[in-house]
Amino acid sequence: MKRTAFSLACIAAGTAALTAQSPPRATSGLTAVEGLKVGHHTLAERPTGCTVILVDGDAVGSVSQRGGAPGTRETDLLNPLNMVDKVNAIVLAGGSAFGLEAATGTVRWLEEHDIGWPAGAAKVPIVPAAILFDLGVGGNAKVRPTAECGYKAAAAASAGPIQEGSVGAGAGATVGKLGGANRSTKSGLGTASISLPTGLVVAAIVAVNAVGDIIDPSSGKVVAGVRNPDGTFADARKILRSGATLQRPRAGENTTIGLVATNAKMTKALVARMALMADDGYARAISPSHTTGDGDTIFSLATGRWDGNADITTIGALAAEAMADAVVRAATQATGAAGIPAARDLKR
Amino acid sequence: MRLQLLLVLAATVAQALPDARLKPSRDEHAANDTITSIPGIRVGHYTLSERPTGCTVLLVDGGAVAGIAQRGAAPGTRETDLLRPANDSRRVDGIVLSGGSAFGLDSASGAVRWLDERGTGSKTATGRVPIVPAAVLIDLWVGGKPQVRPGADCGYRAAASATRRPVAQGSVGAGAGATVGKLLGRDHAMKGGLGSASAVLRNGLRVAAIVAVNPLGDVIDPHRGAVIAGARTNDGSLADARRLLRSGAATVLSSAAAENTTIAVVATNARLTASEATRVAEMADAGYPRAIAPVHTIADGDTVFTLATGGWGGAADVTTIGALAADLVADAIVRAIRAATSAAGVPAARDLPQ
Numbered sequence: 001m002k003r004t005a006f007s008l009a010c011i012a013a014g015t016a017a018l019t020a021q022s023p024p025r026a027t028s029g030l031t032a033v034e035g036l037k038v039g040h041h042t043l044a045e046r047p048t049g050c051t052v053i054l055v056d057g058d059a060v061g062s063v064s065q066r067g068g069a070p071g072t073r074e075t076d077l078l079n080p081l082n083m084v085d086k087v088n089a090i091v092l093a094g095g096s097a098f099g100l101e102a103a104t105g106t107v108r109w110l111e112e113h114d115i116g117w118p119a120g121a122a123k124v125p126i127v128p129a130a131i132l133f134d135l136g137v138g139g140n141a142k143v144r145p146t147a148e149c150g151y152k153a154a155a156a157a158s159a160g161p162i163q164e165g166s167v168g169a170g171a172g173a174t175v176g177k178l179g180g181a182n183r184s185t186k187s188g189l190g191t192a193s194i195s196l197p198t199g200l201v202v203a204a205i206v207a208v209n210a211v212g213d214i215i216d217p218s219s220g221k222v223v224a225g226v227r228n229p230d231g232t233f234a235d236a237r238k239i240l241r242s243g244a245t246l247q248r249p250r251a252g253e254n255t256t257i258g259l260v261a262t263n264a265k266m267t268k269a270l271v272a273r274m275a276l277m278a279d280d281g282y283a284r285a286i287s288p289s290h291t292t293g294d295g296d297t298i299f300s301l302a303t304g305r306w307d308g309n310a311d312i313t314t315i316g317a318l319a320a321e322a323m324a325d326a327v328v329r330a331a332t333q334a335t336g337a338a339g340i341p342a343a344r345d346l347k348r
Numbered sequence: 349m350r351l352q353l354l355l356v357l358a359a360t361v362a363q364a365l366p367d368a369r370l371k372p373s374r375d376e377h378a379a380n381d382t383i384t385s386i387p388g389i390r391v392g393h394y395t396l397s398e399r400p401t402g403c404t405v406l407l408v409d410g411g412a413v414a415g416i417a418q419r420g421a422a423p424g425t426r427e428t429d430l431l432r433p434a435n436d437s438r439r440v441d442g443i444v445l446s447g448g449s450a451f452g453l454d455s456a457s458g459a460v461r462w463l464d465e466r467g468t469g470s471k472t473a474t475g476r477v478p479i480v481p482a483a484v485l486i487d488l489w490v491g492g493k494p495q496v497r498p499g500a501d502c503g504y505r506a507a508a509s510a511t512r513r514p515v516a517q518g519s520v521g522a523g524a525g526a527t528v529g530k531l532l533g534r535d536h537a538m539k540g541g542l543g544s545a546s547a548v549l550r551n552g553l554r555v556a557a558i559v560a561v562n563p564l565g566d567v568i569d570p571h572r573g574a575v576i577a578g579a580r581t582n583d584g585s586l587a588d589a590r591r592l593l594r595s596g597a598a599t600v601l602s603s604a605a606a607e608n609t610t611i612a613v614v615a616t617n618a619r620l621t622a623s624e625a626t627r628v629a630e631m632a633d634a635g636y637p638r639a640i641a642p643v644h645t646i647a648d649g650d651t652v653f654t655l656a657t658g659g660w661g662g663a664a665d666v667t668t669i670g671a672l673a674a675d676l677v678a679d680a681i682v683r684a685i686r687a688a689t690s691a692a693g694v695p696a697a698r699d700l701p702q
Contacts, residue, residue: 068627196596211667217638218573240671243549248665273421277644280637284570288671289634292627313564317593317642 029162029191029326030205033261035059035303038205039157040168040189041150046143047337048094048134050102051168051189051207052153053259054110059301060268061087063128064275066282067255067296071097074128078299080269084126088115089154090299091129092169092207092257095144103129105150130297132209132255134172136181138338162191162205165333166342169257173209174340175286175331176225177254178236180247185224185233186342187214190330192322199263200310202318204278206258208330210286211249211293212236217284217324224331224343231346237287249293256282256289256296258326260319265304270312275300277316281323298323382515382544383556386615388412388657391558392510393521393542394503399496400691401447401487403455404521404542404560405506406613407463411439411470412655414481415625417633420609420643420650424450427481431653433622438470442507443653444482445522445560445611448497456482458503483651485562485609487525489534491692515544515558518687519696522611526562527694528640528685529578530608531589538577539696540567543684545676552617553664557632557676559612561684563640564647565589570638570678577685577697586700590641609649610636612680614673618664620656629654631670635677652677 030038035056042049063078073091077084089106093099107125110116116123135141153168166173170189177184187210193203208214213225213236222233239246260278275298282289282296290296300319334342384391388409395402416431426444429435444459446452460478463469469476488494506521519526523542530537540563546556561567566578566589579587591597614632629652636643636650644650654673688696 066630194594198596200596212671216573217570220569220571220573236671237675240668241547241675243551243553246665246668249667273646276419277642280641280643283634283637283674287634287638288631288667288674290631291667291670292665293667311646313642313645313647314593316645317565317589320637320642321590321594 030203031159032193033203037157037159038162039153041153042171046138048172049168050093050145050149050153053090054157058086059303060085060271062272062300064279065297066290067294068292070295071131073100080272085268088125089127093131093145094134094172096133098144099131102145102150103127105147106154109151109154130257137172166335169207175210176213177211179226183227186334186336186340188330188334190326192325194318202262204260204322204326206326208256210256211254211291212286212288214331249291254294259299261301263306266302271300271302274316278319278323280320285324285327380514381546383558384512385546387659390510391515392506394506395524399491399493401525402521403446403498403502405459407442407510412657413625414440415629415654417629417652420648421646423649424484426453440479442480446484446498447487447525449486451497452484455498455503456480458500459507462504462507483611486607490525517543519689522560529566530564532579536580539688539694541684541688543680545679554617555672557614557680559680561681563610564608564645565640565642567685608647613653615655617660619658624666625654625656628670632673632677634674639678639681
């Protein structure tokens with residue numbers, strides 16, 4: 001009883017302190033989770049590319065796939081009912097279904113480094129992947145991330161700070177397409193992490209290419225989305241409520257793909273719940289989200305390198321927070337490309 | 349001069365005519381901005397007097413195509429397998445939302461009995477079978493006497509009282525025993541409740557939501573990002589679950605917190621297939637994370653049903669319906685909190701110092 005009162009007093013004190021200073025914010029992104037490396041490869045011919053997340057050692061992986069138009073590889077394997085529970089890398093790529101080929105290059109790189117699931121005759125690299133649709137951005141739709149992209153991104157992967165914005169899988173990403181492609185805003189790739197005093201780390205990385213607008217959940221304001229002629233944002237939520245005719249989201253123009261990771265030790269089923277809860281970050285920072293034209297997918301990884309105790313509610317809730325932060329960063333760090341301005345190019 | 353005046357008057361009347369035709373629905377919407385503004389949908393509550401708990405029954409005249417998104421980790425449901433698009437696509441006759449944890453699923457039996465007495469149900473070779481999916485929330489700890497639960501009698505009475513009048517909101521029906529903000533334990537929780545909201549577009553499309561709000565997490569007004577009800581610190585002020593989680597102050601949760609779950613129905617007058625109704629439920633679920641944090645936890649059985657009556661023949665895409673449904677779920681959650689009144693010593697948002 002006394003202990004409860006004491007801990008609640010601590011929480012009250014902590015809360016009071018927190019109101020004075022903002023809560024601990026992400027600084028170094030996904031690579032704050034020890035054992036993860038991130039590499040981008042961005043194509044020169046057209047704004048597109050791929051991003052590879054390499055796992056140094058083991059990580060339990062799973063996925064939440066909720067958008068209506070997905071393009072994925074090896075996601076059935078991530079179902080907690082299925083056997084394999086270790087993942088060697090995750091690939092996020094532009095280029096629509098063609099971009100799934102990027103994973104082939106990552107598999108090749110991993111095999112050359114003798115990394116994979118021990119399957120008797122060979123070590124088989126386990127590399128789930130998801131793609132986004134950016135073929136309409138910047139001209140030649142024949143230019144797509146190939147196996148070479150996935151190989152180069154894997155070779156370039158490092159545990160250092162991650163480049164954000166119009167890079168890798170986010171190079172050709174755009175948002176705010178309810179008013180048509182010519183009113184959209186350039187988006188990109190973002191990352192964020194949250195580290196608790198206990199040592200628990202939860203982080204996210206995401207390539208944001210949504211039909212919807214990007215919302216800062218802390219204020220409810222649009223930070224990137226459907227543009228008005230004067231460069232302000234129309235607010236997709238208002239457009240929808242007004243009953244104005246919409247540009248219907250088409251498969252082939254959208255999809256937000258990401259990954260959340262933690263250093264906690266978790267079963268595959270709980271890693272799946274972490275992905276499901278992380279998906280709440282999409283709902284908070286993207287509006288509308290999970291449309292028939294979005295293939296929204298989130299992978300999840302738990303490295304198990306931290307021995308502390310944390311419950312799935314905390315981990316999942318932080319994954320959702322980190323994911324929303326990363327989505328906002330993807331939109332605010334992006335630079336204009338192929339004639340599509342980014343949020344930072346617009347007068348506010 | 350008089351002729352001119354007459355002409356102007358005539359023109360004004362002619363201009364006003366299309367508006368005049370639209371007006372009844374606008375006025376009607378102003379009078380009823382809850383889920384019963386969808387033609388064919390009736391709602392009845394029954395609230396028990398022995399303890400704050402109860403049930404809410406939605407009846408659909410002529411039935412509706414239905415879908416579901418079940419994303420919380422601790423659900424209590426009935427007839428949800430039937431709603432999967434790959435399964436037999438029967439129209440549902442009603443949906444029951446109830447307190448009382450798994451015991452409360454019994455209230456669906458009462459709604460079925462009431463429908464059976466009126467010959468309503470899905471046609472089979474040997475008679476009509478009422479199709480009534482249901483979901484429950486856990487409120488057994490509120491007000492002592494956990495053996496007091498909504499039974500078949502609750503569902504029967506709620507069905508019998510169902511009307512097209514605006515839905516009563518707050519601490520009523522399935523929301524009577526609902527609470528929110530349990531991250532610091534029950535003693536720091538606040539009252540949840542039941543809310544409803546609706547929208548009507550100029551083309552006649554209607555979308556609406558009804559929600560019984562009983563999450564582990566806090567309730568956020570998504571327009572401002574601010575907590576409006578949730579876990580309270582010792583001085584009674586709002587702690588903000590997001591800050592608690594980010595600071596590590598709430599890393600180990602009270603096991604008593606496993607008494608949650610938010611359940612909702614979204615309805616539209618559009619004509620949808622079972623697959624589309626499922627997508628609308630998936631999209632409507634986005635209203636939960638926008639208005640609740642954290643949500644979909646291991647201790648929440650969060651579930652959203654869709655009803656599509658098909659009474660409106662216009663063309664509306666799933667994105668519009670799903671996006672509006674998500675907005676309205678969030679609005680209905682905020683309304684539930686604003687309308688809630690304290691019960692069993694659990695304070696409501698209206699009791700907070702302004």
